[in-house]
Amino acid sequence: MFLAKTRLKAATNIFFFLLQLADLYFLTIMSYILLILIAFSAYGQEFAGLVVVIAVFLLDFAMTIVFIIGAHKKIVKYMRLFYFLSIAMLALTLLLVIIHICLLSNYPWFRSRTDALEYGIKVYSSYFFVIVVQIYFIFLLRSEIIKLKNSCKFRFVNNTAEALCSMECEAQGVPAVLEAAEEAQ
Template sequence: MRVEIPQLKRCCFCMPLRRGLLTWVYVKLVLALIASLFLLAHAIVFNRRSVSGTLYAATIIGLIQFLLEIIFDILFLVSAHKKNFTYLRIYYRYAVVMLVIQVIAVLMFIAFEIYVIVEHPLVLLMFNYMVEITFFALGQTGLQAYFVILVRSELLKLENNTQFEFVNHTSEPECKAQIIV
């Protein structure tokens, strides 16, 4: 079964595609910087206390993820400002891979929630909290999918926007004269 991915002309139905993507990536970049600084501060605090290795490893993995996000956001900003097709394609591939990882993580989280509810009925007291986290994760995944579709639309627009011009010479008048001497 083949599914066509829509090609969007505007970001959030109101902004031009390129400006909307640039705005979105600037916001993502600021949020990734804030989150990485937050995790870095926690890593420093964890280093002072004796904390389990799992929590420390999760913090390091989170830092690596946010640093990758920052690097690729900067790559996207450069490619969008310069209209560089190659860098934008690299960012698009990164965004698709991160979307797949995010979908897998959300599905694993939902499966874990179902397992916890079945095995430990007392957890139902925290059911509202678990539902909120699930809807937040699903919403974030949906936004990431929308962003990937927007990047793909910009990529297709750049790919189709070549500098070739077709000139119709048949519409130019020709003048022929025959001189007899």
């Protein structure tokens, strides 16, 4: 049981780290784009849009740190708050990607087709990476919230003389114990 919890905690920490890396990568790309747009445009519509994007991802970064604290202390309330925030951030990310694509189609400032292709590969691959990581993390988070809400303890004991499988659950505040034993024949 301890080994399973340790593996789950290690896997969860890896996914937190991946989410932080994805956010930092996306923030770096957006900062780079911001510098480009400042150079090409004098405080126009694009500047305001990118400031919003950077502010949103800084908020996401801060809330991820709060979530890590909540997950470490197993506070379901913080985890549910972050779950709903993650869904909202995913929707906002998709909206901002669509806006960014529309703005890029109106301002073709690339000197050549290869510059446009290089820019597209950098930016749109980072968009795709961030969106996929966010969706996967939302599924993991939902699963963890459900496990913590159910607060079930499951164990297997496999002795050569007797096999035992027991599960303890507290559903709606009522503890229930289920046990099954079979004799080895």
